[in-house]
Structure formats: C-alpha cells, structure tokens
Amino acid sequence: MAAILEKKYLSSNVVEMVLEAPHIAATRRAGQFVVLMTDEKGERIPLTIVDSDTRKGTVTIIYQVVGKTTTCLADMNPGDRLYSLLGPLGRPTEIKNFGTAVCVGGGVGIGVVYPIARALKETGNRVISIIGARTRDILILEEAMSKTSDRLVVATDDGSYGVKGFVSQVLQDLIDSGEEINHVFAVGPVPMMRVICEVTRPHEIETVVSLNPIMVDATGMCGACRVSVGNATKLACVDGPEFDGHQVDFDLLTNRLRMYYREEKESMEDFRCRCDGK
Ligand code: FAD
Ligand code: NAD
Ligand code: FES
DSSP states (O other): OOBEEEEEEEETTEEEEEEEOHHHHHHOOTTOEEEEESSTTSOOEEEEOOEEETTTTEEEEEEEOOSHHHHHHHHOOBTBBOSEEEEEESOOOOOOOOSEEEEEEETTHHHHHHHHHHHHHHTTOEEEEEEEESSGGGOOOHHHHHHTOSEEEEEETTSSSSEESOHHHHHHHHHHTTOOOOEEEEESOHHHHHHHHHHHGGGTOEEEEEOOOOOSSSSSSSOTTEEEETTEEEEHHHHOSEEEGGGBOHHHHHHHHHTTHHHHHHHHHHHHHHHTTO
16 A cells, blocks of 8 residues: 655646655656555556655656546645555657657646656757646646756746747647757647647647547456457546647547536536535
8 A cells, every 4th residue: 555655736726746666766767657545445546656766666647637546645644644656557668869859748738748848858858848728827838848948938828927829839830940850749628639739730740649549457368458459449547648749639539528427527516526425
C-alpha cells in the first residue's frame, strides 16, 4: 500500500502528489502510467507518471479532480496510504533524436507532456513547447516546461496570459512562420488533439497523441480501452497510450468516453450525498 508523501494544489482543481513507489520509480519511462485505487471498493483509475526519483523511491502524479475517485484521492493527505498502486503500465514514448520536436500540452495534459519533453531534451532534440489553459490561474507547470524547452510559448483562451487563443493556433502560426518541425507530441482534451492532427496533416509532420479512454483492468484483458487506429482495433493500455494521431478515430474515442456519463454522474451525486450525511 503506497504512502502519500506530499500533496500540493497546482490550481483550484489540479493536485500534485508524490507517492512512495520504489519499484515503479526504478523502471518507469516517459509516457507510462500507474493505475491506483484509493480504497478497497474504489474504482481503478489510470494516471500518468509525471516524474520520479529513484534515490527517494518516489513517483509524482498530477490529476484534475473530475469525478468520484479523483475527489476521494484529493481528500487524502500525506501519511495516508492508497489501497493499491500498479505500474509502470503502457508502452513508453518512442524517444529519439528527431531534430526539432514540438510538445503541445492543453490543460492538465501539460502534466502528461512534461516527462516527454524532458526525455526529448535529454536525447538532444531541440524542444519547442506550447502549453495552454483556459485562463492564467489554471495554467500549470510553466516553470518546469520552460526549463526543459529551448523555447516555450504559453497561450490562454481568454488572453489573460501569453498569446490569446488555443494551442493549436500557436502551432499553426509556428508552421506558417517557416519553422522546421520534425515531430509533434500533443496531449490534452480530445478536441485539441484532433485539431492539432489536422494542423500537422497537410505538412506530413508525424504527430503522436496520448489517448485517454476509460480503462478498467489496464492489462489488455477487458477491452474497455479499445480505440481504432488506422482502422485496426488497439488497446490503449497495452498498445498505447500513445498512437499516430493521423490514424486515430477521434469520433469513436469521443463517443466511448461519453458512454458511462450517466453512471459517473450518479456515482458522484451518491458520493456527495454520503459526504453531506444525507
Ligand atoms: P469519473 O466519475 O470516472 O468521470 C468524471 C468525468 O471525467 C466524466 O465526465 C468522464 O467522462 C470524465 N472521464 C472519465 N474517465 C476519463 C478519462 N480516462 N479521460 C478523460 N476523461 C475521463 N487525468 C489526469 O488528471 N492526470 C493524468 O495524468 C491522467 N493520465 C491518464 C493516463 C491515461 C493512460 C488515461 C487513460 C487517463 C488519464 N487521465 C489522467 C484521466 C483520468 O484517468 C480520469 O480523469 C479519471 O479516471 C477520472 O476518474 P473519476 O472517478 O474521478 O471520474
Ligand atoms: P481545457 O478544456 O481547459 O483545455 C486546455 C487547452 O486545450 C485550452 O486552453 C486550449 O489551448 C486547448 N483546447 C481545448 N479545446 C480545444 C479545441 N477545441 N481546439 C483546439 N484547442 C483546444 O482542458 P482541461 O480542462 O485541463 O482538461 C484537460 C483534458 O485533458 C481533459 O479533457 C482530459 O480528458 C484530458 N487528459 C488527457 C490525458 C491523456 O493522456 N491524453 C491525460 C489527462 C487529461
Ligand atoms: Fe482493459 Fe485496456 S483497460 S484492456
């Protein structure tokens, strides 16, 4: 049972936690994730390993509080122990010297793209990062992304900080300016990843996206995380979570993510009622 060692709010509903996990810290690579359970009856949820420290035997996760399990997790504190923590899972990111690599992170997706940007920089790539949030107050990891990038562009939807607009427009402007880009990694909301792929497609720039379908066992047995890539069915937990974005069926992913919306809402409402003692 992994102990929670540190907890910090990066914005009003995004939490960073450092967990005791020496075995995971020793072998994890960029792009991989853990599956955790807060308690015995809880759901298993996948979260990306944002960072690790092999000396201390710790891993760092960053998550947005969106439903029942992330709410339960955010209620836990240093000293508490998770019911279970499994990992590292998923295929690591393919890291090599591409030349100039652009890392695009939208919202909490910045936490997922950060370890990729770091690994790319350590491998000698010229890293340009584009990170975006709806407003300045919910932008995360600006300093960390700046340290790991040769160039960082920040965008906010409302223009409260950096460039006004979506990260996809920043990428479009970069391409239009004649910047030579050899590879793009994009992580964030599904509509964002879809648009990024449409921006790079005409220029034939290889674009990798990290998919976030609902996962159950995360070992390739249940089929819950199936996605369609190049008309072939893939399991995001064992074949991914990263795929060639130009081949992904984003409509199917969007529909499958909505599949349990009613149940997720009921579960959250039931949880809130129990917390309120109703
Ligand atoms: P639920 O009650 O299950 O859902 C609440 C809301 O969130 C619903 O609207 C639902 O449609 C939506 N939702 C549920 N599951 C997902 C999902 N997989 N992706 C997107 N939306 C979802 N989130 C982070 O904040 N940080 C991460 O580093 C991170 N890494 C991930 C890595 C992988 C490989 C995958 C598959 C997902 C990752 N996610 C990450 C998403 C995270 O797993 C979900 O937000 C979480 O499972 C929601 O659980 P919940 O019980 O709190 O919410
Ligand atoms: P958000 O809705 O606030 O969007 C963040 C940024 O993404 C925006 O500021 C904008 O720059 C860009 N964006 C959003 N919609 C866009 C569109 N239609 N076209 C172009 N760009 C767009 O994001 P959030 O609330 O922080 O949510 C983060 C999302 O990341 C969630 O939907 C979650 O499912 C997803 N996520 C994905 C993974 C993964 O592994 N792929 C992991 C964690 C979270
Ligand atoms: Fe069950 Fe991927 S989560 S097969």
